Amino acid sequence: MPEATTSIDYVMEKASGPHFSGLRIDGPTSSPPASSATAPSVADVNAPKQPFVIGVSGGTASGKTTVCDMIIQQLHDHRVVLVNQDSFYRGLTPEESERVHEYNFDHPEAFDTEQLLDCIKTLKSGQPYQVPIYDFKKHRRCSDSFRLVNASDVIILEGILVFHDQHVRSLMNMKIFVDTDADVRLARRIRRDTVERGRDLDSVLEQYAKFVKPAFDDFVLPSKKYADVIIPRGGDNHVAIDLIVQHIHTKLGQHDLCKIYPNVYVIQSTFQIRGMHTLIRDRGISKHDFVFYSDRLIRLVVEHGLGHLPFTEKQVVTPTGSMYTGVDFCKKLCGVSIVRSGESMENALRACCKGIKIGKILIHRDGDNGKQLIYEKLPNDISERHVLLLDPVLATGNSANQAIQLLIEKGVPESHIIFLNLISAPEGIHCVCKRFPSLKIVTSEIDVALNEEFRVIPGLGEFGDRYFGTDD
Numbered sequence: 001m002p003e004a005t006t007s008i009d010y011v012m013e014k015a016s017g018p019h020f021s022g023l024r025i026d027g028p029t030s031s032p033p034a035s036s037a038t039a040p041s042v043a044d045v046n047a048p049k050q051p052f053v054i055g056v057s058g059g060t061a062s063g064k065t066t067v068c069d070m071i072i073q074q075l076h077d078h079r080v081v082l083v084n085q086d087s088f089y090r091g092l093t094p095e096e097s098e099r100v101h102e103y104n105f106d107h108p109e110a111f112d113t114e115q116l117l118d119c120i121k122t123l124k125s126g127q128p129y130q131v132p133i134y135d136f137k138k139h140r141r142c143s144d145s146f147r148l149v150n151a152s153d154v155i156i157l158e159g160i161l162v163f164h165d166q167h168v169r170s171l172m173n174m175k176i177f178v179d180t181d182a183d184v185r186l187a188r189r190i191r192r193d194t195v196e197r198g199r200d201l202d203s204v205l206e207q208y209a210k211f212v213k214p215a216f217d218d219f220v221l222p223s224k225k226y227a228d229v230i231i232p233r234g235g236d237n238h239v240a241i242d243l244i245v246q247h248i249h250t251k252l253g254q255h256d257l258c259k260i261y262p263n264v265y266v267i268q269s270t271f272q273i274r275g276m277h278t279l280i281r282d283r284g285i286s287k288h289d290f291v292f293y294s295d296r297l298i299r300l301v302v303e304h305g306l307g308h309l310p311f312t313e314k315q316v317v318t319p320t321g322s323m324y325t326g327v328d329f330c331k332k333l334c335g336v337s338i339v340r341s342g343e344s345m346e347n348a349l350r351a352c353c354k355g356i357k358i359g360k361i362l363i364h365r366d367g368d369n370g371k372q373l374i375y376e377k378l379p380n381d382i383s384e385r386h387v388l389l390l391d392p393v394l395a396t397g398n399s400a401n402q403a404i405q406l407l408i409e410k411g412v413p414e415s416h417i418i419f420l421n422l423i424s425a426p427e428g429i430h431c432v433c434k435r436f437p438s439l440k441i442v443t444s445e446i447d448v449a450l451n452e453e454f455r456v457i458p459g460l461g462e463f464g465d466r467y468f469g470t471d472d
Contacts, residue, residue, distance in 0.1 A: 085159020
């Protein structure tokens with residue numbers, strides 16, 4: 001490669017553009033070459049980005065709508081839609097309408113939960129949905145009109161019982177409970193029902209005592225335990241809402257798999273990191289440059305992984321005689337490399353952790369099912385240590401699961417394992433995280449998929465052969 005230096009400098013300079021925690025392909029021109037065998041899963045590349053679903057619950061007139069409106073206003077640079085559970089009230093039959101004062105509108109059976117589920121699933125799939133419009137004065141749906149809701153970056157589902165059903169809860173990325181004093185809620189409900197819904201005071205109070213308060217105690221309040229965030233005082237709590245919006249902004253910038261699995265961490269991408277990925281993925285790069293830039297990326301992944309270890313506070317005296325309060329490194333630590341590609345990550349780990357012990361696991365990939373353990377040599381006291389498991393490419397996840405299971409059998413707590421990769425395939429992340437939800441995965445990019453030969457697409461080929469020079 002006579003022009004290697006020039007091309008590398010050019011790529012490092014020009015590798016720019018928006019990049020969200022892993023490669024995203026937006027059109028057919030970015031598909032793998034025709035010579036590559038492409039699995040059906042790769043066809044999902046153009047699938048819509050998964051929206052961030054927020055559930056907002058709380059008692060009647062607790063300020064849920066105000067909180068939702070404030071979140072929507074602050075997420076002004078994203079597409080946000082609001083879906084109200086009230087839109088999915090079942091229409092009353094003629095018999096029920098005649099005895100409407102005896103009907104419990106705060107009971108879970110008053111809602112068409114199946115249609116609500118269908119609505120959220122449809123919106124999450126990237127399709128629009130016709131949300132019914134409910135007439136609170138006639139207590140039935142408007143048969144000839146709907147509200148068209150389009151797929152968006154953020155879906156907010158608001159209602160008193162949105163946390164009650166497990167299937168509805170499972171579709172949410174974040175659950176907020178608005179907690180407001182009961183007297184305040186009653187006063188707000190009286191004002192709303194008399195002014196907006198044309199009811200008299202006696203009927204409002206009767207309904208509250210007979211249905212609303214018992215339903216709150218039986219169904220709404222118990223669902224508070226499912227909330228990720230509880231907001232006292234509702235819309236008056238600006239600090240809580242600001243923190244929630246900051247969290248949503250962070251999540252919107254993450255890969256979709258990081259929303260599904262909170263134990264998956266993708267290091268924050270920069271133009272330098274994207275440029276190094278561009279270089280090591282180039283099949284025309286020299287072995288020397290491949291090793292050099294792979295080592296740089298591995299070092300970043302290792303440093304990020306070390307940041308997830310437990311630390312203790314430590315105070316030291318600086319050369320100026322001042323006191324500095326910092327942290328002390330975790331002492332009980334070791335590395336374990338999955339032979340042989342994982343050995344490429346050992347030097348970076350040694351450079352970061354002086355004198356660290358490193359064990360080895362060799363798994364035979366017979367048919368790429370990773371079922372046969374050939375060799376293992378681990379520290380005798382590994383059960384007392386936090387373990388950094390090293391493998392540059394997470395593909396199917398079968399070999400990784402075999403190695404993780406071995407560590408657990410040796411007494412290592414699952415939560416003490418941090419799995420470090422350069423690139424990860426979605427299939428591998430699903431495979432590992434579903435079986436071992438308590439470990440952490442740290443990677444520098446999440447690729448598109450696996451092809452029919454179980455190779456990561458777009459990937460970077462056989463990493464071990466390219467790194468150790470045995471790919472000729």
